[in-house]
Amino acid sequence: MPARTGAKRPRAAAKAARPPDPALRGRAAAILARLAKAYPDWGPTLEFSSPLELLVATILAAQAQDERINQVTRGLFHKYRTAADYAAAPPGELERDIKATGFYNQKAKALRAMARGLLDGHGGEVPSEMDALTKLHGVGRKTASIVLGAAFGIPSVAVDRHVARVAGRLRLSRATDPDRIEEDLRGVYPKKDWVRATWCLVLHGRRICRPTPLCPECPVIALCPYPKKTKPPRATPRPSRPRAGRGR
Numbered sequence: 001m002p003a004r005t006g007a008k009r010p011r012a013a014a015k016a017a018r019p020p021d022p023a024l025r026g027r028a029a030a031i032l033a034r035l036a037k038a039y040p041d042w043g044p045t046l047e048f049s050s051p052l053e054l055l056v057a058t059i060l061a062a063q064a065q066d067e068r069i070n071q072v073t074r075g076l077f078h079k080y081r082t083a084a085d086y087a088a089a090p091p092g093e094l095e096r097d098i099k100a101t102g103f104y105n106q107k108a109k110a111l112r113a114m115a116r117g118l119l120d121g122h123g124g125e126v127p128s129e130m131d132a133l134t135k136l137h138g139v140g141r142k143t144a145s146i147v148l149g150a151a152f153g154i155p156s157v158a159v160d161r162h163v164a165r166v167a168g169r170l171r172l173s174r175a176t177d178p179d180r181i182e183e184d185l186r187g188v189y190p191k192k193d194w195v196r197a198t199w200c201l202v203l204h205g206r207r208i209c210r211p212t213p214l215c216p217e218c219p220v221i222a223l224c225p226y227p228k229k230t231k232p233p234r235a236t237p238r239p240s241r242p243r244a245g246r247g248r
């Protein structure tokens with residue numbers, strides 16, 4: 001057995017070390033079928049019409065609601081049409097344009113640096129490879145996976161806080177590290193289902209399997225081993241009638 005070095009485990013080696021469990025795959029498929037039926041609107045809730053717009057919207061969406069981001073980007077995408085527009089935005093102007101998304105100084109800095117990366121390394125275009133995307137400033141695996149899956153149609157699993165929570169409760173993954181959760185989900189679902197599984201888990205986490213889950217309303221309750229399921233609210237007890245004839 002090779003000695004453990006403490007170095008980051010290569011993805012290929014991790015996959016080979018744990019062959020997919022057929023029972024888990026079967027349960028995962030049943031969960032996905034029910035979630036897809038419950039959420040026929042699965043897919044990104046950020047509005048975009050190009051890979052650049054989705055990349056920008058996803059960066060802006062950190063610590064903010066998608067609805068708020070859509071309100072901002074409807075105007076922003078008219079004004080900033082190319083990577084060069086973001087890179088050349090005068091100091092203070094881009095900040096003002098994205099102020100409503102919160103953390104606007106950091107986000108404007110990230111957008112400018114990301115846009116410069118696109119201009120310097122990719123002719124201003126958004127690359128369609130994970131490695132190239134994650135080399136851009138402010139772009140991690142989650143953002144890259146969202147862009148690959150939704151803008152390029154390339155199978156990918158994106159792990160946000162909702163996916164992590166739901167995958168854990170449904171025991172699709174026992175990991176807590178997003179990279180390991182991504183590996184596990186890529187193991188239990190066939191490639192063709194990676195994007196659909198991502199968005200179904202996201203919507204389930206937003207709508208039902210919230211931090212305090214709404215288990216009685218859950219479409220996959222019968223397939224869920226989570227031990228702390230919430231119970232239906234108890235019926236309000238009827239006020240008791242005063243007893244007659246028992247005075248002191």
Ligand code: SF4
Binds near residue numbers: 215218220225226
């Ligand atoms: S039963 Fe509850 S904990 Fe399990 S997936 Fe559904 S909402 Fe989440």
